[in-house]
Each structure stands twice: as structure tokens, then as C-alpha cells.
Amino acid sequence: VMPDTIAEQPMLTLLLFCLALGSGLPPTVAMNLELFSKEYAFQTGGRCLDGSPGGFYYRNATNPRDADKWVVYMEGGGYCRDEAECTSRSKTHLGTSTVWSKTRKGGDILAPSYEENPSFHGWNAVFLPYCGGDVHVGISPNATAKSWNLIFAGHLIVVAMFEDIAERQKY
Numbered sequence: 001v002m003p004d005t006i007a008e009q010p011m012l013t014l015l016l017f018c019l020a021l022g023s024g025l026p027p028t029v030a031m032n033l034e035l036f037s038k039e040y041a042f043q044t045g046g047r048c049l050d051g052s053p054g055g056f057y058y059r060n061a062t063n064p065r066d067a068d069k070w071v072v073y074m075e076g077g078g079y080c081r082d083e084a085e086c087t088s089r090s091k092t093h094l095g096t097s098t099v100w101s102k103t104r105k106g107g108d109i110l111a112p113s114y115e116e117n118p119s120f121h122g123w124n125a126v127f128l129p130y131c132g133g134d135v136h137v138g139i140s141p142n143a144t145a146k147s148w149n150l151i152f153a154g155h156l157i158v159v160a161m162f163e164d165i166a167e168r169q170k171y
Helices: 038-044 083-089 154-169
Strands: 031-035 055-059 070-074 124-128
Touching: 038 154, 055 154, 070 154, 124 154
Parallel strands: 070 124
Antiparallel strands: 031 055, 055 124
């Protein structure tokens, strides 16, 4: 049983490529963690299950002519089904940003080499870690007794990420 705030939300359609990650980026082209500031996380609601700020990993375009193109990978993780499962998850990388590394290696559609990624190798690349327990559709930025004192704001993290990307590009 999920809290009503999650169970009652409509499913959202996201127009993103969501493909599996592969072998990894060369160490010299690692993606850097862009953790939301606490202020931005509270302002946008972009927080993980445990209330820690959401964020994403980012790599600038490696080809100047592709500087206005983006490939985004949203990590999956399923939803947590009950209080025990959600509370347990809130202490792992699928529920808190406090354990995320400063950099991340990726591959396939996020790889910067033509050999591994002929279609998107020169584009800006974003990896959105999963930390909401709500399949990226939660819109509840406040922990309440009804939500087992956890935050279900996966959609708000996605929106905050796209707002950050738009600001970088000044769209």
C-alpha cells in the first residue's frame, strides 16, 4: 500500500531516451555530480525520499556544434510499496543523495566516444539518479505521517533538473 499522495497521481509521459548504461566513460570524461543546493531543493521540492537534495550528473558537450543538444538518462528503481520498504530504501542510493559519488562513469548513450556512441557522443549528457521511490512521478515535497515521514517528489526532481539545464543554455 502506498500513501494516497502517490497512488492518486497520474502517470506522466516523458519524452526522453531511457536506455541501459554500459561499460563506462574514459576516466578523463567523467560526469560530475550537480547536487541541488538545499535552498534550491526546498524551493523546487526536488528532494529524495530522506529529504536530501536531488541532483544529476552532467558532462558538457564534447563537440562544439552539438552544444545545444542533450541526451538524458533517467535511472530506474521501481517504487517502494510499504513503509518498511520505503524507509529501508531511504538509507540507500535509491533514496538519498548523501551516498552518491562526486563523479560517475557511464557508457552507451552517455559515452563521449564515436566508437561506443555514434549517435550522441558529442552531446551534453545527463544522468539523473533515482532517489524518489515513486518512479519519477511524485509531487509531494513534504514529509507527513501519511507518507511515513518520507518525501515522494521524483517528478519535482525531474522538473528541477530540466530547469537547471534550461538555465545553463539560457533557453
